[in-house]
Amino acid sequence: MSGVVSYLVFFATMAAILAIVVLGLNLQWGYTGLFNGGVAAFFGAGAYVTMLLGGRPEPGQFGGFLLPFPVAIAGGILFAGLLAWFFGALTLKLRHDYLAIATFGVAVALESVARNAEWLTGGAKGLRGFPRPLEASIADNFLYGLFFLALVLAVLAAVYVGLERLVRSPYGRALRAIREDEEAARSLGKNPVRLRLQSFVIGSMIMGAAGGLYVAFYAFIGPQDLAPILTFQVWAMLIVGGAGNNRGAVLGAFLIWAAWTASGFALATFAPQAMQLYTGPIQYILIGSVIVGMLLWRPQGILPERIGQGRR
Amino acid sequence: MTAALTIEALEAGYVRDLPILRQVDLVAERAKLTVIIGPNGAGKSTLIKAVAGLVPVTSGRVLLDGQDIAGIRPDQMGALGLSYVPQTDNIFRHLSVRENLALVLRRVPEKQARMAELFVLFPALAQKRADRAGSLSGGQRQMLAIAMALAPRPRVVLMDEPSAGLSPKIAAEVLALARSLTRQDVTVLLVEQNVKQALGVADHCYILAEGRNQLDGPAAAILADPVVGEIYLGGKRMSAA
Amino acid sequence: MIQNVLDGVLTGAVISLGAIGLTMVMHMLRFANFAYAELLAIGAYAALVFDKVLAALAPVLASAFKPLTLSASLALATLLAMAITGASAVLLDWLIFRRIRAKADALSMVFASFGVALIVRNAITLAFGHDAKLFSKDIAFATVLSTDPLILVKADQVFVLIAALALMAAFHIVLTRTAFGFALRAVAENPNLAQVAGVRLSTMIVSVWLIGGAFSAAAGVFYTLTNHLSPALGHNFLLPVFAATIVGGIGSVYGAVLGGFLVGVASALSLAVLPSGYVPAMPFLIILAVLLLRPHGLFGEDQA
Ligand SMILES: Nc1ncnc2c1ncn2[C@@H]1O[C@H](COP(=O)(O)OP(=O)(O)OP(=O)(O)O)[C@@H](O)[C@H]1O
Numbered sequence: 120m121s122g123v124v125s126y127l128v129f130f131a132t133m134a135a136i137l138a139i140v141v142l143g144l145n146l147q148w149g150y151t152g153l154f155n156g157g158v159a160a161f162f163g164a165g166a167y168v169t170m171l172l173g174g175r176p177e178p179g180q181f182g183g184f185l186l187p188f189p190v191a192i193a194g195g196i197l198f199a200g201l202l203a204w205f206f207g208a209l210t211l212k213l214r215h216d217y218l219a220i221a222t223f224g225v226a227v228a229l230e231s232v233a234r235n236a237e238w239l240t241g242g243a244k245g246l247r248g249f250p251r252p253l254e255a256s257i258a259d260n261f262l263y264g265l266f267f268l269a270l271v272l273a274v275l276a277a278v279y280v281g282l283e284r285l286v287r288s289p290y291g292r293a294l295r296a297i298r299e300d301e302e303a304a305r306s307l308g309k310n311p312v313r314l315r316l317q318s319f320v321i322g323s324m325i326m327g328a329a330g331g332l333y334v335a336f337y338a339f340i341g342p343q344d345l346a347p348i349l350t351f352q353v354w355a356m357l358i359v360g361g362a363g364n365n366r367g368a369v370l371g372a373f374l375i376w377a378a379w380t381a382s383g384f385a386l387a388t389f390a391p392q393a394m395q396l397y398t399g400p401i402q403y404i405l406i407g408s409v410i411v412g413m414l415l416w417r418p419q420g421i422l423p424e425r426i427g428q429g430r431r
Numbered sequence: 432m433t434a435a436l437t438i439e440a441l442e443a444g445y446v447r448d449l450p451i452l453r454q455v456d457l458v459a460e461r462a463k464l465t466v467i468i469g470p471n472g473a474g475k476s477t478l479i480k481a482v483a484g485l486v487p488v489t490s491g492r493v494l495l496d497g498q499d500i501a502g503i504r505p506d507q508m509g510a511l512g513l514s515y516v517p518q519t520d521n522i523f524r525h526l527s528v529r530e531n532l533a534l535v536l537r538r539v540p541e542k543q544a545r546m547a548e549l550f551v552l553f554p555a556l557a558q559k560r561a562d563r564a565g566s567l568s569g570g571q572r573q574m575l576a577i578a579m580a581l582a583p584r585p586r587v588v589l590m591d592e593p594s595a596g597l598s599p600k601i602a603a604e605v606l607a608l609a610r611s612l613t614r615q616d617v618t619v620l621l622v623e624q625n626v627k628q629a630l631g632v633a634d635h636c637y638i639l640a641e642g643r644n645q646l647d648g649p650a651a652a653i654l655a656d657p658v659v660g661e662i663y664l665g666g667k668r669m670s671a672a
Numbered sequence: 673m674i675q676n677v678l679d680g681v682l683t684g685a686v687i688s689l690g691a692i693g694l695t696m697v698m699h700m701l702r703f704a705n706f707a708y709a710e711l712l713a714i715g716a717y718a719a720l721v722f723d724k725v726l727a728a729l730a731p732v733l734a735s736a737f738k739p740l741t742l743s744a745s746l747a748l749a750t751l752l753a754m755a756i757t758g759a760s761a762v763l764l765d766w767l768i769f770r771r772i773r774a775k776a777d778a779l780s781m782v783f784a785s786f787g788v789a790l791i792v793r794n795a796i797t798l799a800f801g802h803d804a805k806l807f808s809k810d811i812a813f814a815t816v817l818s819t820d821p822l823i824l825v826k827a828d829q830v831f832v833l834i835a836a837l838a839l840m841a842a843f844h845i846v847l848t849r850t851a852f853g854f855a856l857r858a859v860a861e862n863p864n865l866a867q868v869a870g871v872r873l874s875t876m877i878v879s880v881w882l883i884g885g886a887f888s889a890a891a892g893v894f895y896t897l898t899n900h901l902s903p904a905l906g907h908n909f910l911l912p913v914f915a916a917t918i919v920g921g922i923g924s925v926y927g928a929v930l931g932g933f934l935v936g937v938a939s940a941l942s943l944a945v946l947p948s949g950y951v952p953a954m955p956f957l958i959i960l961a962v963l964l965l966r967p968h969g970l971f972g973e974d975q976a
């Protein structure tokens with residue numbers, strides 16, 4: 120029984136971390152119409168920097184500065200934001216899909232750095248050992264799990280409320296205006312490139328924050344955490360929940376994460392031994408089909424956008 | 432007198448539920464030169480584009496020799512005998528002069544002979560046949576655009592401000608060329624800003640403003656009408672040209 | 673160093689072939705197609721299957737043309753694979769991209785292409801397994817042409833380079849000598865005017881997918897002839913073909929060819945200074961350099 124409960128706590132923590140990522144993507148795609156093809160990169164950037172700043176020192180390994188968690192995660196968020204700012208500034212003036220290509224490239228590049236720069240990232244084996252916030256004060260594992268879940272939920276709630284305020288403010292209306300009709304927005308005196316860049320940077324910083332929480336949760340980060348599948352999962356979560364709707368984004372995160380975990384469990388339990396090697400591809404096909412199917416048949420998602428006229 | 436092109440109660444626009452043209456009527460008589468004039472933004476280009484199939488028609492009819500061509504794809508118009516010279520960007524700059532013509536002659540029988548004829552008709556193009564169209568002068572570009580429209584021997588030609596941006600001498604040549612087409616049984620529907628010159632060569636004139644018919648009549652009568660002269664052909668119009 | 677350049681030219685030829693179709697599709701349909709590189713994998717696996725079938729049906733076809741490891745059955749299989757891959761590209765457009773094009777914006781197409789790539793790549797994994805495949809086991813004993821022991825040039829590599837260049841030359845002739853080629857260039861420059869000039873856009877879209885699919889299949893086969901084949905082929909070539917397209921300028925076929933060779937050689941040369949693990953990131957650095965220095969590429973004029 121307590122096994123089930125602690126599993127649920129574990130599940131909810133991970134789903135809530137992903138929901139934060141999806142909220143960041145929603146600001147970029149749902150409200151501003153920006154395509155981020157490298158969600159994993161911004162999540163990973165936040166995670167690795169948090170680990171480097173707040174992790175335990177290891178011989179022969181750069182980092183492990185043991186900074187307090189809030190400082191470490193702030194560093195991760197800042198780095199994710201800098202990364203986004205650099206590539207956003209470079210591409211947001213160009214054809215809309217350049218951002219997609221550049222961010223996809225960032226993800227490939229960061230993954231290869233994570234795999235190869237052993238002195239910095241620990242290479243393929245990753246980095247482990249992270250003093251989790253208030254770990255010493257809460258001895259009981261289960262209680263600590265609950266505490267951490269509460270922490271993640273609090274961050275999720277803060278991000279949610281912050282974004283809701285943002286998108287309902289005149290600033291949010293300006294974002295939607297440039298998404299719907301860039302020329303018209305420009306003629307109203309908005310600067311589309313700057314607004315897009317701000318939205319992209321803020322969204323990416325939110326992803327970086329989720330990466331920092333992830334590191335604190337697992338006390339580990341490795342190159343496989345930056346794999347492209349994370350980007351696909353987050354996209355599927357957003358389109359299922361409903362782009363342009365923050366409640367939808369959170370709902371989508373929990374739904375898809377439940378479906379992902381359940382399908383993985385089902386395949387591991389019921390699929391014949393010979394198929395075990397192929398559970399990954401089957402799940403990937405499912406995620407791909409969810410994305411394509413939603414786009415074809417219900418692009419507005421479960422909870423469609425309510426404010427504005429909605430996406431074309 | 433028979434109508435080559437008849438436009439009846441036409442409504443058309445770029446965005447849904449936002450018609451630019453409202454209830455426009457127009458008749459272009461066979462082998463005559465009909466000119467459309469009107470202020471900037473009146474919908475002249477939109478009207479021509481709607482006939483050519485580039486702007487969706489929401490209601491009304493466009494009859495080409497009695498056949499309704501509203502809703503037909505633009506690439507099928509040539510085969511029906513209708514050609515269109517756009518106002519701007521009316522040649523392929525990256526293709527040579529010869530390639531531009533060969534493109535529109537793709538489906539024309541005896542294309543080599545037709546190409547030779549066109550080079551006789553437009554000697555300036557003949558000299559530049561191997562050059563990139565983007566390197567031509569403004570007048571030569573306009574000639575090429577007209578040659579492309581004439582290549583498949585259309586019965587009706589739509590021209591959108593063919594003399595815009597040209598020197599007065601070349602502009603007059605272009606208008607004379609449009610006039611000469613009518614002597615070969617080609618019907619010409621022309622949009623013009625050079626109102627006085629255009630009325631000088633035209634048979635009939637339509638005045639369009641805010642997407643609606645304002646007035647129409649024989650070109651000579653319009654040119655002579657003092658009220659029309661003041662309202663539509665006044666100093667503002669002339670300087671805009 | 674010389675070896676790196678040689679290898680780079682060879683990979684460059686493969687990237688160029690892949691980028692020719694991508695640049696046309698990206699320009700005409702105005703979206704970055706992340707599923708495009710999967711066509712290389714579809715082509716290579718299709719050739720693998722056809723090769724086995726043909727060799728089984730007519731064993732005489734299976735013997736290699738010395739000094740190549742290429743056999744008649746594989747040559748035929750490649751042609752079949754080019755056709756099948758072109759058809760798959762058209763089919764994917766009809767089933768998915770065309771429908772999304774009809775009701776949503778270009779970025780939804782980018783999004784859909786991510787999903788399609790994921791489906792195709794993993795369907796290939798399910799069908800053929802994770803492990804690497806070879807067209808011929810003789811590849812390890814392929815004839816080496818060079819006399820310098822430090823430089824390795826296999827007969828297969830020379831063949832691949834010649835065949836790739838021949839395909840590109842053939843396409844150049846089509847573009848510059850045939851009315852169909854004029855129509856392709858016309859649509860690339862100004863789709864509206866092309867329609868006015870009597871070109872049917874939907875026909876051109878199908879043609880571009882067919883050409884792109886066929887060239888990608890050839891690229892996939894050529895790469896596999898001198899390397900090995902795994903389901904990651906498409907993913908591995910995705911960033912290189914995008915880089916080639918951006919270097920050349922979106923919409924420029926010649927730019928894509930040049931870009932392909934540039935990316936191939938630059939990646940191979942980077943091996944001389946960087947550990948091999950960083951090679952996947954090399955095309956990204958090239959994209960970055962282009963974005964910083966010349967955002968519309970060497971020959972591109974595509975705006976916004
Ligand atoms: N591509 C387009 N999309 C949306 N609206 C357009 C487009 N082109 C023109 N319009 C609008 O349609 C109206 C009519 O424009 P049109 O080009 O037909 O005018 P015109 O009479 O040809 O003017 P001009 O003398 O400047 O050529 C204008 O209000 C214009 O803003």
Ligand SMILES: [Mg+2]
Pocket residue numbers: 475476477518591
């Ligand atoms: Mg006009």
